[in-house]
Amino acid sequence: AQSVTQPDIHITVSEGASLELRCNYSYGATPYLFWYVQSPGQGLQLLLKYFSGDTLVQGIKGFEAEFKRSQSSFNLRKPSVHWSDAAEYFCAVGETDKLIFGTGTRLQVFP
């Protein structure tokens, strides 16, 4: 079965520091890959997606992610974190007919 692993349950960073959230997937063919963000009490908002082409994908709010087929990874990065980035982040892989989500990484940002 296809799966998504987010190994970090909780990450804490200082405002202005760089950020990398890890995501590993299991999928036999070329995957569709997504990163979503969820603020408290809200639904999920798409940050970025990879379908094909350039393996470095730019998203909203200054986020980017790099698809590495050899490592089955799609890590999310941001060079300088803002306090408003505190939220839960979900990686997802698109199967043929649905999306499978990881368990999420909660990001806490200290001033």
Add this chain to the structure above:
Amino acid sequence: DAEITQSPRHKITETGRQVTLACHQTWNHNNMFWYRQDLGHGLRLIHYSYGVQDTNKGEVSDGYSVSRSNTEDLPLTLESAASSQTSVYFCASSEMVTGSQHNTGELFFGEGSRLTVL
């Protein structure tokens, strides 16, 4: 602007009662999904639909049902609510992707319905 709305946003019910959570989208998307979100489990797929009269089971479908009578709505019914179904439920929709091995692209989510079963 197109949107996806869920109702009610909060509901408390008792064990054994039937509960229906509504989901309405104005994106005109063919694909609709119901997920539940629980601590430590992320989002797990309950049911999904590719169009009118089409429904499919997800990984945690036991105790839940859906019906799709039109493009805009996919109500989720808990026939006999159980305490294990206390959760936050999210509805989502997406376009049908053509010309690809994938049928589903980006999901657009509602704001969630928090259900408590006592």
